[in-house]
Structure formats: structure tokens, C-alpha cells
Amino acid sequence: MSDAVWRVLAERGFDGLTIRAVAAELGSSTGLVSHYFPSKKALVAHALAVAGERTAHRALHTPPAEGLAGLRAALLNVLPLSGEMTAINRAWVSSWDAALADDGLGADEAARLAGWREKVAGHVRTARERGELPPGTDPEETAAGAAAFAHGLVVHALFDPGRYPERRQAALVDAFLDGLAAPSS
Template structure:
């Protein structure tokens, strides 16, 4: 009797291998042969689970974004306003080892997204959703008197740009951005 194969588990194992290689080598250092070896499969076996390297990279990036969104949901919970906005920012910023690793993976894939419309769409959809949620929480904070009244859409643009910039700094100069410094930048933008 043939052994049952858990298709989703194998896909997750391949994505995890892609994460490790992306974090260690960047997108240009990932090839199908090394990816298969890292995942513990033959090169040909990967084609049973993904159409090719581009699909694996998109799945790896989606996994990064899904992990971030899961942390945001868990952290924000029922909070609203300023507390929700700050908690959301803390999950996007590279404040912990896990989020710094995710920043390395995301930054590596941004380069590819410049020429891969599907990857760019994955990124832009996630950022648009974050910005929409940030605008909602920021407006809640304004309405509750927790932060000064401001141009909420413009302020959210500044905030998201700062969060992405913190990810870049964490990757390129890991020792320069302390947790306290990153949190202080966000609080300065929020006016608290």
C-alpha cells in the first residue's frame, strides 16, 4: 500500500527551507538544487509541490506576511486606538530575533518584486491592508483624545515608511537600531 503524503506539510517544509536559505544567502543565493537539498527532497520532487522557484519565493513571502498578520491579530486583540496602533507597529518592526529574520527575508524579496508583478502584488496588498488598519486605529486614537488631531492618511504614510525603514536598517546595520530607539521613533510620529 502506498504511503500517504501530506501535501501541505511538504509545501510547508519547502517554504521553511526557502526561509532559511533566503535569510542566509538572499534571493540571489537560492537555487532549486540547494533548496531541494535543504528541504530534504530531490530537485525533481519540488515540482510536485510548486511550479518553480518564483512560486516558492512568493509562497515564502506570503508566509512572512501571514506570520506578521497572525502576530498582529494576537497582539492587538480587542485593543483599539493608540494601544492597537502601537501594538501593530511593534509586530511589524524588527524588535525580536524572529521579526529581524523576517525583515531579512522580506528585504531580499523586495529586490525580486521590482520585476515580478505577482510578488509586488503580494507586497502591495499587505502594505495597503496594514495602512488601512493603521488609519482606522489612528482615527480611533484621535477621536478618543489619545493623540493630537492630524492628517491621518499622511501620518500613516510616514509611519509605514518608518517601519519599513527600520526593517532595512535592521538588515543592513543590525547593531544600530535598538528596541528602545525603534519604539521611540514610532511614539514620536504618534505624538505621544
């Protein structure tokens, strides 16, 4: 069932994610799908939970790194650098339409974004302690900037994959990190 939801989502976006479309993908009745997902909102919430699990699973299998290297790994981990991360990001960016129009889904998304910024801030703190970032670095503000940069890069790369090959995305991350590491003016 999860795979069918995922396939419909990847092909048609959240707007096309309907109980009828999932039933057609499964070759089953809409009644069966409705039994698991009583509403479109339940379908959307399920798809987002699957996307979150997949991303967390990836992060667990990324070699641990500390400080600036950990920050770099965290930013690279969210970018569409593979087919799987492109599919996850398409689903995630598509979900913002529904999330912006629904208070509950919107609050969930705000919490997910804040949680990720906090994780990034942890790497910034360690990098500062190790002397890899200037002593005046503010972890929360630096993390907010880094998270904005990475998520905006996700959007630009998704819409224009030909202009954002893997190497260019990584180079943009490195240039951004160089800006953080430079002594502030």
C-alpha cells in the same frame, strides 16, 4: 518543505533561493522540489505567503490595544525586535528585488502595503476620536507617514542591528508618535 524554503531564504536571501538549494537543504532530488514548486517564482510566492502568515499570527497574539496605544502596538509589531521578526523582515525586504522586477509580485506587494496602511489608518481614526491626536489629523496621510517611518526603520535596523537595539527602536517610535500628537503649527 516550508521549513527548508525558509532556512534557505534566511541564509541566502531570495537571490539564493533556488530549487536546487531547497533540494540540497532537504537532502532530496530537485524533481521532488519541482513537483511542489514548478518555478523559482512559485518558490518566492510561497516564501512570501509563509512570511505573511507568520506576521498575521503574531498580530493575532498581540494584546489588543485601541487608539494611540493600538497605533504604537501596530508599528512595534513590524519591527525587528526579536530573532523571529528579524528573520521575517530579512525575507520580506529581500523579496523586494523580485517584486520590483515582476508585475504580478509587485502588485501583490503594493496590495499588502496598502492593506497595512489601511489598518494603521483605523488606529489613527480611533485615536483622533478619543482626542489622542489633534482633530485636524488626516487618517490616510498620517497612516502613510507612519507606515513609511516603520518600514524605513525596519531597513535601517536590519542593516545595523548593533546601532538599533530594541530600546532605541521603541524610543524612535515614541518620538515619532509624539510628533503626531503635538498640536500642528
